[in-house]
Amino acid sequence: MRLAKPKAGISRSSSQGKAYENKRKTGRQRQKWGVTIRFDSSLSRLRRSLDDKPYKCNECEKSFSQSSTLFQHQKIHTGKKSHKCADCGKSFFQSSNLIQHRRIHTGEKPYKCDECGESFKQSSNLIQHQRIHTGEKPYQCDECGRCFSQSSYLIQHQRTHAGEKPYQCSECGKCFSQSSHLRQHMKVHKEEKLRKTRGKNIRVKTHLSSWKAGTGRKSVAGLR
Secondary structure, three states: OOOHHHHHHHHHHHHHHHHHHHHHHHHHHHHHHHHHHHHHHHHHHHHHHHHOOOEEOOOOOOEEOOHHHHHHHHHHHHOOOOEEOOOOOOEEOOHHHHHHHHHHHHOOOOEEOOOOOOEEOOHHHHHHHHHHHHOOOOEEOOOOOOEEOOHHHHHHHHHHHHOOOOEEOOOOOOEEOOHHHHHHHHHHHHHHHHHHHHHHHHHHHHHHHHHHHHHHHHHHHHHO
8 A cells, every 4th residue: 555655646746747738738829819819809900990981982982991092082083183293294193193103204213122133113013023033923814714923914815715806006907905916016017118118219219310310411412
């Protein structure tokens, strides 16, 4: 019976160790859950704030979360462009658009790529450029599943499915699905015009040379 006491002691200390370990795990879980709960509640508040758009436009019924955003939006309906460029006189609805435009004159490119060092005038251009390095293609075609790095590429691609050809040649009326195809096509007309112009110039020069040669012969004959 005395030999059983140490065993009982070991059993008690083992159970205490397990209890302590479980308590420590539970504490960590509570701490983790606490962070998750706080994060979820913050996210919920953010979602509520995003969904809450009390400022409504009377013209188009579009809603906004801030009165200042509504004020800027309403300028689209009134046609008022209060932000004017001092260099070229072009006007804009919003000051942010004027700031972006001013970079055309100043040459400022504040948005720099960390990968290659190339700089851009607009943050949106930098984001599009960075997809070259990351390989990201977030825009997917619903018809065939093909993905693209830019929304404009997706729009151009979707025209192949829809058969839409919004770009028309002013010379012959032929239509194209992409502006790049129209530009390529217009080079054909430009080359044709150059060939015609060169042909006319050659005929004029030949005629002038013949006329000068004939006049010269007449002058020589008159001297005789």
